[in-house]
Amino acid sequence: MSNRLSISSSHDSEIIKEHNKHVIKPPTFTSRAILKYFCSRFTSLFVPKSELAQYTWSDILNPFEALSSLSLRNWCYFLLAFIIWTFDALDYFAVSLNMVALSEYFDRSVSDLSWSISxxxxxxxxxxxxxxxxGEMYGRRWPLMINLFILCVxxxxxxxxxDYQSFLGVRALFGCFxxxxxxxxxxxxxxxxxxKARGVVSGIFQQGYAFGxxxxxxxxxAIVDNSPYGWRSIFWFSSGPPFLxxxxxxxxxxxxxxxxxxxKRKESNTANTKLGEKFTMSNAAKDAFKRYWLIFVYLVLMMAGFNFSSHGSQDLYPTMLTxxxxxxxxxxxxxxxxxxLGAMAGGLTLGHLSSFVGRRLTVMISSVLGGVCIYGWAFSSGAGINAxxxxxxxxxxxxxxxVPIHLxxxxPPLYRSLILGLSYQLGNLASGASSTIESTIGERFPITVNGESAYDYATVMSIFMGCVFGYLILIMFVGPENRGTSLDGDRDEKIEDEFAATGYYVFM
Incomplete structure (x- = not known):
């Protein structure tokens, strides 16, 4: 689809070129196209000088400079979404942080209880x-409100x-919502x-997970360890704030x-509604599928790596420590x-820098440096383990x-929340057995701690995280990036540049 615009200067030709650069096209599988794509994987890692020239050193070094560009309404959207994501994470981690207490109450092993996480x-x-x-059909607000209410219940x-079976049943329903x-x-x-604020806002928003x-x-x-109701109290407590x-x-x-x-969806929804054709896919959906099916497959593979890194380094870490x-x-x-606190600092810093370093290169560098930190994270026993x-x-x-802004x-603009959430959660599905894998393999390596039997979770988790970091480096290197693109529904409509073709614009 294309638009013809009435524009008055050659300066706008650059705007058109920038817009058209971000248009997603259907994948082509000719040998020439495939070779061209893979040859561009290294050069496309780096942010072009022309793009960096738009920013001052103050913009690059000070993430709060970018945040000053947010309007009051932008802040309201961001802060509310951040708080929702924070309490979603708190609800999830209420189980992993109380794994030992749950194991004792239900008289099950830690690996059995880890299935509730999976x-x-x-x-x-x-x-x-x-x-x-x-969210695509009716907007974001009402689906989120329904979601939050059911999670509270x-x-x-x-x-x-x-009993253990009831616990698994309730957590299964919790996972759905x-x-x-x-x-x-x-x-x-x-x-x-x-x-200019997308990178830092994305980084802070994602760290709602770490803040949770x-x-x-x-x-x-503060609550579980001082309440007569034990582990139950954290679940009752976390059900309250979502009402606000x-x-x-x-x-x-x-x-x-x-x-x-x-x-735009209403205008472009030209699906036939005759009897027998009620569920025909709309033209907009067909176009999105043609353009994005390969990207969606890639996003699921990418999110599997991210989720393995998160769950592999967090879910059993409290168990390993105790x-x-x-x-x-x-x-x-x-x-x-x-x-x-390290997670939140990393989210703020690297989310902001991804706008100037590039989304893919930021992850690759972080994965290398994260690998360097594995030993201190897993094998230190003194104060060094905190570092x-x-x-x-x-x-x-x-x-x-x-992740949020890259996804x-x-x-596709008209299916953003669907693809954002689905690719993220399918990646979660692929990594769902992380804690179970680590705990099960860890139990094959019994050790003695202070005269009592224990398991060598540290070694298993270290090898696991090393493999995950390697996978992330590879998957980010081969993947695409569309940094700085428009997020509205017209993003994939190519604009004809009359000036480039004729040397002047036609006024209409």
């Missing part, structure tokens, strides 16, 4: 599809279960965000981009807090900082 990850794709589709229900949060929340945070982990650590220590988020969503309108895309290192509750809390945990999570979650820039 079940959540396996079923999140269901929610991502359902609520992502709703399920958290309350989790606190009342009395948890999966609908990320796609709509990320779209809500980023769609109206100024281009940090809050889960703090509240577990529901109120916030009700008061805010949809983003400008979402409003435009909803109008069961293998012999850390007490206070010391384990401190180390986990330090790790998550190891800080820097490993700095680079793990620093890599994650690019948004590579997703």
């Amino acid at each position: 079940l959540v990850l396996f079923l999140r794709s269901v929610g991502a599809f359902i609520f992502g589709y709703m 399920l958290q309350i229900g989790t606190g009342f279960v009395k 948890m999966g609908g949060i990320f796609g709509n929340a990320a779209a809500y945070a980023l769609e109206d965000c100024p281009i 982990y940090l809050l889960a650590v703090i509240f577990t220590r 988020m529901i109120l916030g969503l009700y008061l805010l309108r949809e983003t400008e981009v979402t409003q435009k895309n909803l109008i 069961a293998q290192k012999g850390f007490g509750k206070d010391r384990s809390t401190v180390t986990n807090c330090v790790a998550n 190891g945990a800080f820097f490993l999570q700095f680079f793990v979650q620093g890599s994650w900082a690019i 948004a820039e590579l997703s």
